[in-house]
Amino acid sequence: MTFSDLGLSPKVLSAVTDAGYTQPTPIQAGAIPHALLGKDILGIAQTGTGKTASFVLPMLTRLEKGRARARMPRTLILEPTRELAAQVEENFIRYGKNHKLNIALLIGGVSFDEQDKKLERGADVLIATPGRLLDHRERGKLLLNGVEILVIDEADRMLDMGFIPDIERICEMIPFTRQTLFFSATMPPEITKLTEKFLHAPVRVEVSKAASAATNIIQRLVKSGSKPWDKRETLRNLMKAEDAELKNAIIFCNRKVEVSELFRSLLKYDFDAGALHGDMDQRARMQMLANFRDGKLRYLVASDVAARGLDIPDVSHVFNYDVPIHAEDYVHRIGRTGRAGRSGKSFTIATKSDTKYIDAIERLIGNKIEWHDGDLSTVVASEGGEDDAPRRGKGAPRRAGRKDDDRKDRGERKPRERHARHSEDAAPATVREDQPVVAEVEVADIGERRARKDAIRSENTERKSSDRNEQRAPERGDTRPQRDSNRPARHRQEDNDTTVGFGDDMPAFMRIVAKV
């Protein structure tokens, strides 16, 4: 089977040939002929299976007839993250090089002006994340009743991210005479319901699960002490040990703050690292990703924003600095290496408290993962002894505890707690090799203070900080999460009686305001 058997137009075929492809992947071979006939498709496939081309190529062929009208895009592709949306745009540019198509990318974090202009000109292809798309529509700049083909990509991830209501709204704005191409890696009940509602007699195309496809990736678990400095040291040793084989690597952390902390620590140790997480300035996000793709950065420290779908063809190593909480994320993360049949290596740093997550991962992939250098029973306890798990008082808020960890990492300590932590007090406070310089500590604290202010600011108050952030050029070192007072996480904190960061020292007046 070759691409020329699928019924694609000569223009598309020639671009595919130029890109160096001759053989379609199973999902492409299964979906393209039906998509060209105008049928609805239900594609069950992970990324890395050639899924994107399975809708881009037939869409290009079908778009050769007709023209776009102002503010009435002819096709719409919905993606869960900004980076994925940008990646789909690149695919349209690559395979559409023989076409004269207007492509518009509507994503958040960048200015409206350019997006408006492209809509006004009439877009053949509109690629969007749901939030910004709805925003444009509400501003009256966008009419969706001319859409002939709708693509919903990564539907299960959209579900995880709470986008399904948005997706339903958008689907209802588009004429039911459209063709719908629907892709999901898994089919949870909510997704099945969605397909029953929005697909008409779909052709179902299913390809093998990524969990079983990862045989070309060497996977190892690496024991570590549980303190941040233990884990960072474990990681650095691992990176050095792998240096000869390592072309480039993505290092995954579970939290955004960890991404920026680890990133800064690695810079201090002269590793050629970048960072990527969703609270970074959009320009910095794009820049980091582009630099990593182009080989200007050897290491990319990232949150799960980079776990799925991102196509960086030649990642040699994946390091999990944290064991992912959800087992499926493990599969997605390690799937960033070993792409296109290449071999890859993944190392997952594990501490004692990670055992149950490791069990879940091993159950999911149906295999035991080998330990790199002895299992957790051989971990040497770090200075200051064991673990921090049971020591904290029952009534003490757990989240405040995390702040304490940050502080310890800088060699600081809350005076109040000193008596409760004798064992750690025995350790000299200044020996951390990667203790941040004082200036950085201060900057971080200012950020935290501002975040607290944000937390108590009323919903209606206009926020100017994000505007400022948009203007600002991305600085290489500035990866600290940009606290956004309107994010759901913020609300969750407000729901709690405890304002994060104050411990028991929170002034009473703040407690009242924070509850509002």
Next chain:
DNA sequence: AAAAAAT
């Protein structure tokens, strides 16, 4: 224990 997405 999280992350992602509009302002």
